[in-house]
Each structure stands twice: as C-alpha cells, then as structure tokens.
Amino acid sequence: MGGSGPIIDWERVFGTLRPELISRFFEHVQLTVLAVLIGFLISFPLAIWAHRHRKAYGPITAVTGLLYTIPSLALLVLLTQFFGLSMTTALIVLTSYTLLILIRGIVSGLSGVPADAKEAAQGMGYSDSQMLWRVELPLALPVIMAGLRIATVTTIGLVTVTAFIGRGGLGIFILRGFNQFDSTQVMIGGLLSLILAVVVDVALVLAERAATPWTSKRARAAT
Amino acid sequence: MSDVAISLKNVSKSFSQNGGPAAVDDLSLEMKRGETVVLVGPSGCGKTTTMKMINRLVEPSSGTIEVDGTDILKQNPVELRRNIGYVIQSIGLLPHRSIRDNISTVPKLVGWKEGRIKQRIDELVEIFELDRELLDRYPAELSGGQRQRVGVARALAVDPPVMLMDEPFGAVDPIVRERLQDQFLHIQQELRKTIVFVTHDIDEAIKMADRIAILNKGGVVEQYASPEEILREPANNFVKQFVGVERGLKRLALTKVADVEIEDGPVVTSDTSSQDALRTMERLDFQWAAVVDEGELKGWVDATNIKRVKTVSEVAPRPFSAYVTGESTLREALDAIVTSRTHVAVVAVEGQRYKGILTLGRISREIVDGR
Numbered sequence A: 001m002g003g004s005g006p007i008i009d010w011e012r013v014f015g016t017l018r019p020e021l022i023s024r025f026f027e028h029v030q031l032t033v034l035a036v037l038i039g040f041l042i043s044f045p046l047a048i049w050a051h052r053h054r055k056a057y058g059p060i061t062a063v064t065g066l067l068y069t070i071p072s073l074a075l076l077v078l079l080t081q082f083f084g085l086s087m088t089t090a091l092i093v094l095t096s097y098t099l100l101i102l103i104r105g106i107v108s109g110l111s112g113v114p115a116d117a118k119e120a121a122q123g124m125g126y127s128d129s130q131m132l133w134r135v136e137l138p139l140a141l142p143v144i145m146a147g148l149r150i151a152t153v154t155t156i157g158l159v160t161v162t163a164f165i166g167r168g169g170l171g172i173f174i175l176r177g178f179n180q181f182d183s184t185q186v187m188i189g190g191l192l193s194l195i196l197a198v199v200v201d202v203a204l205v206l207a208e209r210a211a212t213p214w215t216s217k218r219a220r221a222a223t
Numbered sequence B: 001m002s003d004v005a006i007s008l009k010n011v012s013k014s015f016s017q018n019g020g021p022a023a024v025d026d027l028s029l030e031m032k033r034g035e036t037v038v039l040v041g042p043s044g045c046g047k048t049t050t051m052k053m054i055n056r057l058v059e060p061s062s063g064t065i066e067v068d069g070t071d072i073l074k075q076n077p078v079e080l081r082r083n084i085g086y087v088i089q090s091i092g093l094l095p096h097r098s099i100r101d102n103i104s105t106v107p108k109l110v111g112w113k114e115g116r117i118k119q120r121i122d123e124l125v126e127i128f129e130l131d132r133e134l135l136d137r138y139p140a141e142l143s144g145g146q147r148q149r150v151g152v153a154r155a156l157a158v159d160p161p162v163m164l165m166d167e168p169f170g171a172v173d174p175i176v177r178e179r180l181q182d183q184f185l186h187i188q189q190e191l192r193k194t195i196v197f198v199t200h201d202i203d204e205a206i207k208m209a210d211r212i213a214i215l216n217k218g219g220v221v222e223q224y225a226s227p228e229e230i231l232r233e234p235a236n237n238f239v240k241q242f243v244g245v246e247r248g249l250k251r252l253a254l255t256k257v258a259d260v261e262i263e264d265g266p267v268v269t270s271d272t273s274s275q276d277a278l279r280t281m282e283r284l285d286f287q288w289a290a291v292v293d294e295g296e297l298k299g300w301v302d303a304t305n306i307k308r309v310k311t312v313s314e315v316a317p318r319p320f321s322a323y324v325t326g327e328s329t330l331r332e333a334l335d336a337i338v339t340s341r342t343h344v345a346v347v348a349v350e351g352q353r354y355k356g357i358l359t360l361g362r363i364s365r366e367i368v369d370g371r
Helices: A010-014 A018-052 A054-069 A072-083 A087-111 A115-124 A128-165 A171-179 A183-211 A217-221 B047-054 B077-082 B099-103 B105-109 B114-127 B132-136 B144-155 B174-191 B202-208 B227-232 B237-243 B247-252 B274-284 B303-307 B330-339 B360-369
Strands: B004-013 B024-032 B036-040 B062-067 B084-087 B162-166 B194-199 B211-216 B220-225 B288-293 B296-302 B345-350 B353-359
Touching: A010 A018, A010 A183, A018 A054, A018 A087, A018 A128, A018 A171, A018 A183, A054 A087, A072 A087, A072 A128, A087 A128, A115 A128, A115 B077, A115 B084, A115 B105, A115 B144, A128 A171, A128 A183, A171 A183, B004 B047, B004 B194, B024 B047, B024 B194, B024 B220, B036 B047, B036 B202, B047 B062, B047 B162, B047 B194, B077 B084, B084 B144, B099 B105, B099 B114, B099 B132, B099 B144, B105 B114, B114 B132, B114 B144, B144 B162, B144 B174, B174 B202, B194 B202, B202 B227, B211 B227, B211 B237, B220 B227, B220 B237, B227 B237, B227 B247, B237 B247, B247 B330, B247 B360, B274 B288, B274 B303, B288 B353, B296 B303, B330 B353, B330 B360, B353 B360
Parallel strands: B036 B194, B036 B211, B084 B162, B162 B194, B296 B353
Antiparallel strands: B004 B024, B004 B062, B211 B220, B288 B296, B345 B353
16 A cells, blocks of 8 residues: 555545544643643642642652653553553543643742742732632733643654554554555655644633733833 | 731742842841831842732742731732732733722722712722822823822722832832822821832832831841931941932931921011121121011011111111021022022021021031931
C-alpha cells in the first residue's frame, strides 16, 4: 500500500474511515477534557495550599516534577499491570502530566497579585476566603489560564500515545497507519489532532480575554 | 458618648520573637472625635505600625486599643475593618473592578441594597467632584490623581466614623498633591471624621492636622499638640530638628489674614483735597495712599503726583499689583509683600471691598508675639 498514491487519500477519509474518525475524535476530546479537568481538580487545592504555606511548594513541585519526567510510554506500560488496558490507565497517565504545569500556573498567578491590592482588600474587611475568590483568583486568572492552555495542548498531543493500550483517540490512526504502512491514516490522525490543539488553544485565549476585560488594550494603554 | 474616639493605652508591638527592639514601645495616645491626628516622624518610628494596629492589620503585642469605647482586640477584625475607612499610599484599587465596583466594595461587604449603593455613589461623585464617566473605567485607565481621589472616596463609602490614611497623597506629584490636600481639607470640614493620618512630611502634617503626634524611634511620642503649638514651642531638640528651619514661616502658613488685626492704612477718597491726602500720608509715614470710594478700592496714588494737584480725583489711581483676601494665609501675604512693587504693604480686600493693609512690620510682629 505505502509509497503508492497520494499521502492522504481523501476519498477514504470521507468514505470508509469517516465513522471511526468521528468517534475517535470525540474520544480524543473526551480523554483530553477529563484529564485536564481531573488534573485541575487535584492541582487547585494543592496550589492554594502551596500558596498559603510556602514550605509545601517545594515537595509538591518535586513530586509532580518527578511524575513529569517519567517517560509516558513507560508509565503507561507500568499502569497496565494494575488497571489493564482501561480508560483509567489512560487517564492516570494523562492527568499526571498536567499537574506540574497547572500547579505552577496557579501558584505563580497567585504570587503575582499586586501586594497593594491585597493590603487594601484586607484593610477594607475582606475575609481570607473572600480575598481568595474575589481578589486573588480573578487577578491570577491570566497566568492560570496560560498554564491551562499549555496543559491542554500538551494533553491533546499526549493522548495519541495512549493508542498503545487501545485508547488514544486519533492516535489509533497514527499507530495503525504506522503498522500498516498506510500514510493516509497516519496523516489524518496527526492532522486532526493538530487542528484540535490549535482550535482549543484559540478558544481558551478568547475565553480568557472575555473573562479578564480589565487587561484589554484600552485598559493597558492608560497605564 | 465621650469625645474620645480612639484611645491607645500602653500599646507595644514587637515583630521579633526573642525580645529584640520593639517597633512600638508602651505608646499611649488619645484621639478626639472629629479631629485629624497626624502621626509624623522619621522612618522606623513606628507610625505606620501604630496606625495599622487600630484596624488590626498589625496585632499589638500588648496594651489596649479602644475605638468608640469598644476594645477592638475583642472584636472580629474583619468586621472591625469594614467600619474603619482605610487609604494607603499605593491606593490599592482592585485592578479587575471598575471604579464603580471599587467604590462599592465595602457597601457590598456589609450587605447594602443596590439602590442604596447607587445613591451613595452619586453622593461621593459629587463630594469628590469625580467625572461620572470614570465610574465604568478600570483603575489602570485613570491618572494618578484620579485614582487617589477614588481611593479616598472608596474608603468613605459606608460613611465610617474613623478613617486611617497612610501617606494617602504620597504617590502623586506635588501640584496634584496640594490640590488633593485642599480638597480633602474642605471635605473634612463638612464630614468631621476622626482621622489618623500618617506622613513623613512635616509640612503636610502642619497643613492637615488638628493635632500632630511627633514620634521618635520605638513609637516614643516626643510631642503631641496642635501644629501652632509645635511650631511655637517645640518640646525638645528632636522636635525642633524634625520641624526644621523656617519655623516662623511655617507658622505664618497656619494663620489667616482674617485672624489678625488689619491696619486701616493711608486711605483717601476721590474728593479728598490734596492737602488732606498729603497729611494722611505723612501722619502714617507713607509715600502713597489707597483711594477708596464708598468702600470700593480704586487703586493707589503717590505723594509726588498729589502735590501737583488740588484734589485726589485729578490723579488716576494705579491698580495694586498684589491683593490678599481674608482667606489667604499670612505666608501668602508675606509673599505678596516682598514681591510687589507697591512698597511694603498689601491691601486686603474681599472682592473689591477695601479692608485695610498688612505691613511687613505687622507680620513680623505676629511671629515675634506668638513666641
């Protein structure tokens, strides 16, 4: 098959491959969303804790940093020993790679909040939790969102690796295409994964702008 | 209600655990309702620490602090702070909130209804002469002076009886600072809040204060008195040095022209004969006279010209180059005297009504007598 014909055979893409492309695409989205969501739910309290107790930040980044350095394929293989070729295995791997990025984003976002705004807020009678939710987190949002974008785009790429345990969304096409010397499958799997990453990244940028109107050009121009 | 609004009794604060030198050591101070007390002193004198203990941003190590007779150390600090206006040098407007929302901060925290907040914002816009257009902007879009005014307006939002102000006009240029000070003095005249004001600038202290507490290292109160008294009778060398040179001039800045006796000066009318006019000048030892018809100041004529005519009306009076009003300070009057060509005196008028003259001699007597 390989070597003959065009790199991408669009007839097959819109024909025989189409139903699976659609279902794998949604699996890809699903794995990404779940991994980032779970990652955020774990990172958020840890980051808040690290922000309030500086001593905790070192150990937390050490552990999540270690997770980050383990080769994804190795971790995947290791976890199949416990959870088999399951969704759980895939999600644990994907999630663990988001933690370091997300925690760092949240902590550096929070520590970048201007001290004068915090002092004034405290002086006006904000309680600690009001301060966190109404002052610190909104002001940290641009940095937190930057972390979220990196984590999401990284995850979209990483999902393809989980094809090795039969998950992997669009990665399935890449792996299968590689084994079958089928360039159409490799290319369309990679292309769609790339498009997904770009679209999601742009969407997150737009969402961030909408959520932080005070950082608009008009507001910045006057400073 | 007693007239003491804030009282600090034997208050100490040490930031170090192992008995290092205290930032504030055994400080006692009382502030009366409606007065502006300025804490002033060199850096490290504990003035800001002292102020921050009043809203418990800094917890005293020992001693008691009462606001309106209530021991604040037994109060919930968050509730306490909502009831005390707070302005800091860097202002600390919340960058992610519009000016309107910034001003509404404390009203919202204490649960005011939407309508009441709106009404209060309208009042504050009027009091502080804010541009309504600014309300929907973000802090970054405002100038330094505008931000400063919003910061003070925000602190006054729930009309707290007590205000703490930490170098509130420190972050703007001198010209804007003066305008803000004047505006705030004007507003305070109406509101009569109890204000604790921290600054390192003795001139600002003299201008803003009803009473000044001059602090030395460790929060030692070197003198606690009215600006007038501190300038007239500095309690010791530390105060004398801190107040600095030009004590006499600074005191002049505290006295209004209306508060001193003004001499009538050499006054003639258009109808006065030149003989009488010359006699008036001679009697008072002047070379010129003010021409005043029915209380209205026309200008001045000098002896040389009068000698050549029969009545004053034949000489066109020349306008005075410098006027001061009753609202002017003696320092301004002095400035007018030394910079005006018209000899040593300044005519005090309200509108064009002639009130009298101030001479250099009269002003200098004011400094000497007050001693």
